[in-house]
Amino acid sequence: MVGASTIALLAGSTLLPSCVEDEVLKGASRCGDGVRQPEEECDVVASASGASKENGCVACREAPGWRCRDNVCTEHCGDGKVVGEEQCDPPNGADCNTSCRLSGIKKDACNLTGHWILRQTDFSVANIGTKGVQTSSNWFYWKIEQTGDDWKVTSGLFCGIVVSGNANVKLADIGVRGLMHRNRQDPTNPRGGRTGVMRVDGDGCYLKSSRHYFVRGGKDDLLPTSFAAEPELETLGPLPVSNDVYDPSKGGMLELADDPDGDGLLGVPFDVSGLVNGRRSAVQRDWSAYESDDAHPVAQFSSEFVARSDFKNQEKILHLACASGGQCPLLEAGSTPSLDRPGRVLFRYLGDDLEAADVRAIVVGTPGPSDDDDLATCSRIRAALPHDSASQ
Numbered sequence: 001m002v003g004a005s006t007i008a009l010l011a012g013s014t015l016l017p018s019c020v021e022d023e024v025l026k027g028a029s030r031c032g033d034g035v036r037q038p039e040e041e042c043d044v045v046a047s048a049s050g051a052s053k054e055n056g057c058v059a060c061r062e063a064p065g066w067r068c069r070d071n072v073c074t075e076h077c078g079d080g081k082v083v084g085e086e087q088c089d090p091p092n093g094a095d096c097n098t099s100c101r102l103s104g105i106k107k108d109a110c111n112l113t114g115h116w117i118l119r120q121t122d123f124s125v126a127n128i129g130t131k132g133v134q135t136s137s138n139w140f141y142w143k144i145e146q147t148g149d150d151w152k153v154t155s156g157l158f159c160g161i162v163v164s165g166n167a168n169v170k171l172a173d174i175g176v177r178g179l180m181h182r183n184r185q186d187p188t189n190p191r192g193g194r195t196g197v198m199r200v201d202g203d204g205c206y207l208k209s210s211r212h213y214f215v216r217g218g219k220d221d222l223l224p225t226s227f228a229a230e231p232e233l234e235t236l237g238p239l240p241v242s243n244d245v246y247d248p249s250k251g252g253m254l255e256l257a258d259d260p261d262g263d264g265l266l267g268v269p270f271d272v273s274g275l276v277n278g279r280r281s282a283v284q285r286d287w288s289a290y291e292s293d294d295a296h297p298v299a300q301f302s303s304e305f306v307a308r309s310d311f312k313n314q315e316k317i318l319h320l321a322c323a324s325g326g327q328c329p330l331l332e333a334g335s336t337p338s339l340d341r342p343g344r345v346l347f348r349y350l351g352d353d354l355e356a357a358d359v360r361a362i363v364v365g366t367p368g369p370s371d372d373d374d375l376a377t378c379s380r381i382r383a384a385l386p387h388d389s390a391s392q
Contacts, residue, residue, distance in 0.1 A: 031043060031059060031060040032045070032060075033045075034071075036060075036071045040060040040061075041057075041060060041061045041062050041068055042056070042057040042060060042061070042062060042068035042071055042073055043057065043060050043071060044056070044057040044068075044071065044072075044073055055073055056068060056073025056074070056075070056083070056084070057073050063083070064081055064083075065079060065081030065082070065083035065084075065086075065089070066083060066084070075100065077089060077090070077098065077099060077100040078090055078098065078100075082100075086100035086101075087100060087101050087102045088100055088101070088102055097303065097304040097348055098304060098346070098348075098385075099384055099385075101358075106301045106302065106303055106349060107301075108301075109200055109205070109300040109301050110198050110199055110200045110201075110205035110206075110298075110300055111146050111198065112144040112146045112151045112198055112347075113144060113145055113146045113151075113352065114143075114144060114349055114350065114351060114352045114353075115141070115142070115143050115144075115349075115350040115351055115352070115353075115354070115356070115359045115363065116141070116142045116143075116144060116347055116348060116349055116350065117139070117140070117141055117142075117348050117350065117362060117381045117384060117385060118139065118140040118141075118142060118345055118346065118347055118348070118385075119137055119138070119139055119345070119346045119385040119388060120137070120138040120139075120140070120288060120309050120311075120343065120344075120345045121135065121136070121137055121309065121343055121344050121345070121346075121388040122135075122136050122138075122288075122309055122311050122337070122343035123135055123136075123337070123338040123341035123343060124136065124313075124336060124337050124338055125336055125337075125338050132165050132166045133165055133338065133341065134163050134164070134165035134166065134167070135163065135164050135165060135388065135389050136161060136162070136163045137161070137162050137163075137385075137387045137388055138158075138160070138161050138288075139158075139159035139160050139378065139381050139382055139385065140156055140157065140158060140159060140185075140381075141156055141157040141159060141362075141363065141367065141377060141378070141381060142155075142156045142185070142194075143155045143156065143367075146198065149197045149198060149199040150195070150196075150197055151195065151196050151197070151198055152186075152187065152193060152194065152195045152196075153185040153186050153193055153194040153195075154186050154187070155186050155367055155368065156184070156185050156186060156194075156367075157180050157181070157367060157374055157377065157378060158176075158179050158180055158181075158182065158183060158214075159176065159180070159377075159378030159381050159382060160175075160176045160378060160382060161270075162382075162387045164387065164389045166274065166275060167272055167273070167274040167275055167276065167330075168272070168273045168274045169270050169271070169272050170270065170271050171268065171269070171270055172261070172269040172270065172271050172279070173375070174261040174262070174263055174269060175216075175260075175261045175268040175269050175270070176375065176378060177261065177371060177375055178260035178261030178262065178268065179216055179260055179261075179268065180371065180374050180375070180378065181368075181374075182215075182216070182260060183212075183213070183214040183215065183216075185212055191213070191220075191223055191224065191225060191226055191227050192210070192212075192226060192227035192228055193212075194209060194210060194212045195209070195210045196208050196209035196210055196290075198298075200300065203300065204292075204297050204298055204299055204300060205292065205298040205299070205300055205302070206292055206298070207290065207291060207292040207298050207305075207307050208289075208290070208291045208292070209289055209290040209291070210227065210228070210289065211227060211230045211287050211288070211289040212227060212287060212288060212289070213227055213285070213286070213287045214284070214285070214286050214287070214288075215283070215284070215285050216260070216268045216282075216283065216284040216285075217257065217258055217259075217260065217266065217267035217268040217281065217282055217283035217284060217318070218239065218240060218256055218257055218258050218267075218283040218284075218285065219256045219257070219258050221256055222236065222237070222239065222256055222283075222285055223236070223285075224236060230287075232312070233285055233286070233287070233312055233313075233314050236285070238253070239256075239283050239285060239314055239315075239316040240252070240253055240254050240255070240256050240257040240266070240283050240316060240318065241253050241254075241316050241318075242254060242266075242316075242317075242318045242319065245280075245317050245318065245319055245320045245332065246319075246320055246327060248265070248266065248318060248319050252318075254266055254318070257283055257318060258283075263281075265281045265318070265319050266281065266283075266318050266319070267280075267281030267282045267283050267317075267318040267319060268281065268282060268283075268284070269281050270282060272331055275330055276322070276328050276330040276331055277322075277323035277324070278320065278321050278322040278323045278324075278328050278331050279320075279321045279323075280317050280319065280320050280321070280331050280332075281317070281318050281319040281320075282315050282316060282317050282318060283315070283316050283318060284313060284314065284315045285313070285314045285315075286311055286312060286313035286314065287311060287312055288309060288310065288311040288345075289309075289310045289311075290307045290308065290309055290310075290345050291307060291308050291310070292305075292307045292308070293307075293308050295308065295342075296308045296344065302349075303348070303349040304346070304347065304348045304349065305346075305347055306344050306345065306346050306347075307344070307345050307347070308342050308343065308344060308345075309342070309343030309344050309345040310342070310343065311337065311343055312337055313337060317331070317332050320332065344388075346385060346388075348384070348385065350362055350363070354366065361380075362377060362380045362381060362384060363377050363380075364376040364377045364380070
């Protein structure tokens with residue numbers, strides 16, 4: 001701290017007197033210099049044509065239809081204002097999706113035939129800390145055929161899991177690669193594919209799907225022999241467990257565990273961050289089913305809609321690796337499905353065939369033959385339908 005007395009600074013052999021009191025003078029805020037001051041909402045360097053709505057920042061204030069965070073302005077999709085690269089902005093027409101792109105109106109009322117991408121959002125209660133809500137997103141690609149009121153998934157991909165809340169959890173990329181073609185929801189699954197009904201119901205549509213079961217990090221023997229019977233998970237027998245999650249070589253009930261990602265550890269790898277950082281390998285079993293209801297109505301000819309998602313899950317940790325080394329008991333904490341927060345699933349229609357422009361913008365190549373292409377498709381799906389972290 002500088003006092004009121006004179007302080008001498010030694011520079012070479014010369015003593016340089018200082019000011020009696022040193023003071024740092026604040027520079028005046030100057031809009032347009034690219035540096036956001038506390039009193040500015042944004043300060044984006046103007047384009048050659050001058051500051052305008054092109055960059056979302058006008059006179060160091062957010063322009064209508066934009067949001068500026070960390071001095072970067074992006075279009076605010078969902079406010080009804082079409083700006084920037086938005087083609088539309090809900091509720092700007094029935095063919096405007098939640099990415100503010102025109103996706104086209106389905107030509108047949110209450111008919112799912114075509115290529116779709118889905119984001120399933122479910123809610124759980126964490127078993128750690130304040131037991132807050134954990135929000136999960138699961139992504140899928142489906143090709144659907146519908147005849148009359150009956151529909152079925154004829155091909156598809158599983159494209160990952162992200163969870164946010166007390167802890168942030170993400171299925172590692174090697175896990176997505178290993179699971180893209182597992183738990184198939186098409187007729188090649190001997191236990192049953194995903195089917196359902198969609199029919200005209202008043203001035204809207206009624207949608208219902210069958211219950212589909214998934215296992216990750218375990219063998220198919222952990223699944224029901226027939227999905228049509230819709231058994232509860234508790235009736236299917238126990239999941240594999242490890243006697244020591246820090247040293248699985250010590251053994252355990254692991255005969256039905258699997259390593260679908262090929263990382264040398266049984267289970268599938270989830271990267272965890274937040275209250276604790278590390279990776280856990282787990283075996284999971286769950287089911288999901290979708291249905292429209294009063295809270296989730298489906299409009300006729302809709303190219304995007306939201307239905308209710310019902311799900312139940314089980315999980316066992318087979319191996320833990322704490323980022324800091326040693327043991328991380330918090331990595332073992334799981335969650336249980338929320339009883340008072342129903343989930344939701346968003347369906348977005350891309351087109352009737354692989355050559356449709358919106359299909360080609362998402363689907364790389366033909367789904368199935370190339371894992372690299374399918375992994376790229378999954379990445380595009382997650383970007384098109386970002387993680388839904390809202391707890392309601």
